[in-house]
Amino acid sequence: MPAPVRSFVFDLGNVLVTFDSSRFYDRLREAGAQFDAAAETGHSALCHSYESGELDDGGFVSVSMRQLHFHGDPEIFRACWRDIFELNSPMESVLQNLHRRGFPLFVLSNTNNLHLAYLRERFPFFTRFTGGVYSHLAGTMKPDELIFRDLISQCGLAPEESLYIDDRAENIATGRRLGFQTHCYHPTSHSLFEELLQSTGIEL
Numbered sequence: 035m036p037a038p039v040r041s042f043v044f045d046l047g048n049v050l051v052t053f054d055s056s057r058f059y060d061r062l063r064e065a066g067a068q069f070d071a072a073a074e075t076g077h078s079a080l081c082h083s084y085e086s087g088e089l090d091d092g093g094f095v096s097v098s099m100r101q102l103h104f105h106g107d108p109e110i111f112r113a114c115w116r117d118i119f120e121l122n123s124p125m126e127s128v129l130q131n132l133h134r135r136g137f138p139l140f141v142l143s144n145t146n147n148l149h150l151a152y153l154r155e156r157f158p159f160f161t162r163f164t165g166g167v168y169s170h171l172a173g174t175m176k177p178d179e180l181i182f183r184d185l186i187s188q189c190g191l192a193p194e195e196s197l198y199i200d201d202r203a204e205n206i207a208t209g210r211r212l213g214f215q216t217h218c219y220h221p222t223s224h225s226l227f228e229e230l231l232q233s234t235g236i237e238l
Contacts, residue, residue, distance in 0.1 A: 036215055039234050040195040042132060043185065043209075046143040048201040049219050050126065050159060051119045059102075061114040067104035077101050084146045087170040091147055116152040124224040126159050128231070131238045133162040141166030142185050142198070144175045165189045176200075177208040186212070197234075199227070 047053050059074055069077075077098060084094040095108050095115075104111055133139060143150075145168050154160050167185040169175040176182070186193060193213035200206050206218045217230055228238060 036234070037194045039137075039197045039215060039236065041138040041140065041191060041197075043140045043142050043191070043196055043198040043214070044125075044129070045200040045202075045205070045219075046141060046145060046153065048122075048221060049199055050122055050129065051153065051157065052122055052221055053118045053120070055118060057118045058114050061117070062102060062104055062111065065104065065110050065114060066106055067102045069102045073101055073103070081146075082175075085144050085169050086175055087173040094146070094148075112148060116148055119149075119153060119156070121157060122221050122224075125219075125221075125227075126157075128228065128238060129159050129162055132236075135236075138164045138189075140164055140185065140189050140191070140196075141168070142176070142181065142200075143167075144169040146170045176202070177204040179208055179212065182208055182212050182214075 044050055059069075063069075080089075080094065080097060080101065083089050089097070095111055098115075099105070099108065099111055129139065139162055141163055143166070145153075147170055150168060150170075165188065167181060167188060169181060172181050172184050174180040174184075185191060193209075194215070196214055198206070198209040198214040198216045199219050200209065200216070201219050203218055206216045209216045217227055219227055231238060
């Protein structure tokens with residue numbers, strides 16, 4: 035029988051917020067960039083390097099602008115890059131209730147500095163978190179075990195007493211292997227998450 039859940043670990047993208055990366059590329063084209071599908075695919079590799087902490091903000095922006103043939107203001111590029119997120123309201127409500135009941139809440143996310151700064155500015159739910167680990171600061175990304183072990187160490191977590199929520203099966207698999215209780219979440223199936231909480235005795 036699973037141990038009682040005493041803390042929660044949340045992914046960001048497609049859990050607490052939804053996102054649409056195509057919005058960035060569409061807005062950049064509207065701002066004058068001229069690039070094809072091959073350049074967009076190549077840019078995905080650059081994004082991985084940025085989220086792994088291999089590039090700082092300035093390096094990412096300058097190389098991206100060259101790759102995507104954007105010759106405008108770097109601040110316009112940054113604005114296009116950042117504004118791809120929407121609040122997942124049902125999950126934000128759950129987060130508020132869990133915080134009110136005193137559960138420690140943590141974040142484990144593959145992200146980058148520009149996105150994280152924007153999310154912190156726009157969404158007040160960050161004030162409810164006790165701590166978190168982010169890939170660009172950790173220098174490693176999910177599903178690598180190292181970033182999970184950083185979370186366990188830095189936040190003093192007991193994995194068997196922590197529920198880890200993520201939208202990607204490969205990340206869930208690592209969490210489960212390290213002893214976390216897990217839930218593979220999808221915004222369109224939010225009710226399944228609330229049913230899981232109720233089955234563990236957590237009433238919202």
